[in-house]
Amino acid sequence: MSATEIASTAPNKQGYRSFGLGAFHFSRDEYFVHIDWPTGKHVLSADVFLRALQRDVAWDFFYGTVNFDAVFGTVNHYGTVDMFAGRFNEAYRKAELDHTENFDTTDIRETFKAMLEDWTNQGFDPFASPEETDKPFGVKDGSNTAAITRRRVAAQRMVGVPGDEQIRTDATHPINRMFADVAQDEPELYPEPGFEDEVCAYSLFAYLSRSDVTWNPSVVSVCKASLYCPTTEEYILPIFHGNDRVEWFVQLSDEITWEVQDRDTGSPRAKVTMRAGDVAAMPGDIRHQGYSPKRSMLLVWENASPELPELIRTGQASVYPVDF
Ligand code: PHB
Ligand code: FE
Numbered sequence: 001m002s003a004t005e006i007a008s009t010a011p012n013k014q015g016y017r018s019f020g021l022g023a024f025h026f027s028r029d030e031y032f033v034h035i036d037w038p039t040g041k042h043v044l045s046a047d048v049f050l051r052a053l054q055r056d057v058a059w060d061f062f063y064g065t066v067n068f069d070a071v072f073g074t075v076n077h078y079g080t081v082d083m084f085a086g087r088f089n090e091a092y093r094k095a096e097l098d099h100t101e102n103f104d105t106t107d108i109r110e111t112f113k114a115m116l117e118d119w120t121n122q123g124f125d126p127f128a129s130p131e132e133t134d135k136p137f138g139v140k141d142g143s144n145t146a147a148i149t150r151r152r153v154a155a156q157r158m159v160g161v162p163g164d165e166q167i168r169t170d171a172t173h174p175i176n177r178m179f180a181d182v183a184q185d186e187p188e189l190y191p192e193p194g195f196e197d198e199v200c201a202y203s204l205f206a207y208l209s210r211s212d213v214t215w216n217p218s219v220v221s222v223c224k225a226s227l228y229c230p231t232t233e234e235y236i237l238p239i240f241h242g243n244d245r246v247e248w249f250v251q252l253s254d255e256i257t258w259e260v261q262d263r264d265t266g267s268p269r270a271k272v273t274m275r276a277g278d279v280a281a282m283p284g285d286i287r288h289q290g291y292s293p294k295r296s297m298l299l300v301w302e303n304a305s306p307e308l309p310e311l312i313r314t315g316q317a318s319v320y321p322v323d324f
Contacts, residue, residue: 006114015140017118021111022101024083028119030138035072037085037099040092042071047136050119051238054126057112058152058216061105063302064309065242067287070266073239074108078306081108088242088287090265120144127213129234129295153218159207160200167202168210176232178295179209205252208232208297215290217300225305233292242287244309246321247302251278254296263287284312284319 007020018027027034033049035042052068059066061076070089075082084100086092120126122142123134127150155164167186175182184206191199204220208230215237217229233256242263249258251274260270263285272280282288290298311317 006111008114008118011140017114019111019115021083021103021108023099024085024101026115033119035085039097039099040085042085044069044072046119048238050116050124050136051126053112053116054120054148055215055239057109057116057148058127058150060109062241063247063304064244065263065287067240067242069240073242075242076244077102079105081105083108088264088266090267116148117143117145120148126238127216129214131234150213152216153220155219155222158200158221160202162197168207173210173212175209176211176295178234179232182206182209184209204230205297208252214295225303227302227304229300229302231298231300232295233290233298234295235292237288237290240287240289243282243284245303245305245312246284246319247282247300248321249274249280249282250299250301251276252297252299254292254294256290256292256296256298258282258288258290260286260288281321284308284317 009018011017012027012029014029016028018025020026023038025036028046031046033044033046035044049068052066056062056066056074061074061081063076065073065075065088067073067088071092072085073088075084080102082100082102084098086098087100089098092098116126120143121136121138121140122144124136124144125133125147126136127147153159153165157164159165160167175184182205183203186203186206187201189199189201207220211232214232214234217231219227219229221228230252240261253276255273255275258272258274259268260272260282261268266287269286274280308317312319
């Protein structure tokens with residue numbers, strides 16, 4: 001299949017196209033998304049599927065595994081992507097009903113983008129909290145291209161320095177209803193002459209208070225492989241993220257409860273409640289999903305070194321940041 005060929009059908013009676021990739025087949029109706037593959041079939045609520053699909057597309061398959069739910073998802077091999085059903089589900093594995101196929105990233109990306117575009121109705125924003133968007137259900141009703149193609153902030157050096165994304169303002173990013181109490185004053189800076197392009201500071205709290213998306217880490221600073229990826233969270237992380245490396249969480253405000261499971265089987269490992277100021281390291285062999293009852297600010301600290309998954313796989317690096 002070439003990069004631009006997408007296997008899809010004419011609209012069904014609800015107005016939605018169906019899509020195929022390898023032996024996987026996807027269709028949607030008013031409420032549900034149906035997936036089938038040679039050894040099985042599965043159904044997800046359209047909101048769950050679209051919120052997860054939006055993250056997989058926007059993050060270009062992220063680090064490691066993106067589980068849409070306990071059955072379906074993707075594994076990033078950074079150049080190719082596995083699409084799977086039942087692979088990280090002990091019952092499917094035991095019954096030998098799991099199925100995995102590997103695709104060039106371009107092919108799966110283009111299919112996922114086309115599916116997201118066709119199945120997202122006007123008024124539904126998969127990045128928004130449920131309180132801030134219409135429902136995704138019903139027969140096909142327009143599209144919401146602007147919302148689903150938002151460009152994620154990805155600084156080359158740091159937000160605010162020349163060449164990188166600029167600070168948010170009322171005109172572009174009004175303060176979110178839940179962060180009305182966040183102070184908006186900015187630090188005063190007095191760089192030495194000649195260093196105006198090198199010295200920079202801004203209020204990360206003020207910046208995050210203006211985020212219009214949820215569960216969508218942006219890259220605000222880069223120091224070699226060390227990425228600061230803060231995000232604002234409300235309701236439920238739309239995926240179970242399966243790690244291929246350690247990642248750190250710094251809870252900047254409010255509270256998130258994390259459901260932590262074994263990455264490969266899904267068996268429960270921990271429930272972690274993080275309150276403002278709490279710091280946690282998520283091991284490299286787990287999957288996790290967060291619950292944020294009120295909009296909160298979270299700093300995700302990633303080590304983007306490309307060699308990490310292989311070092312962990314071959315036992316040269318630990319799945320824990322510190323071995324006590
Ligand atoms: C994560 O999987 O670590 C993750 C993803 C998205 C977020 C926060 C955390 O918004
Ligand atoms: Fe994660």
